[in-house]
Amino acid sequence: MTETALSETAMLASLRDIRLPAEAPGGVVAELAATAGLAGLGAVLVVGLLRLLSNRRPVVQSARPIDRLAALNDKPEVERRVALLHLLRDHAPDRYAAIRGGLYRREGSVDLKALEAEVARLV
Incomplete structure (x- = not known):
């Protein structure tokens, strides 16, 4: 550094910012x-x-299929039919695939007593 003071114009020129290209x-x-x-x-x-x-996280079903089947006795018929079909789908998918076509027919669905007997036999 020099001991002489910078002139005002030299100081202002050194303070100008850098120009970037447009x-x-x-x-x-x-x-x-x-x-x-x-x-x-x-x-x-x-x-x-x-x-x-x-x-979705998979639902962990802790109850055995036999316990789940026994818990269905106090439910209404519609809920029981759906739960039985779910049990059949989980434990006997080939049999579920065979009766799946008859589930939505207008003339009638799967008989509840026959479905209960089949699920009890397969599960």
Whole structure:
């Protein structure tokens, strides 16, 4: 450093900020590509987070099938039929596939007593 003081103009000239070029290399295309890339990355992160939060957890059924079958006795007929079909689907999928076609017929559904007997036999 020198011991002489800087003049006012020399001091102001040294305080001027750096001038960046108005156009960066690649121009508008590079800016658009960077923006699209960042938006895509953000979308992937949001979708991943939503998928993580919205996945259903498998229901852990602690009761044995026989206990679940015995618990159905006090339920209404419609709920009992649905629960029996779920038991049949879980434990005998081939038999469930055979009667699945008759579930939605207008003339009648699966007989409840026959369904109970079949589930008790298979489970």
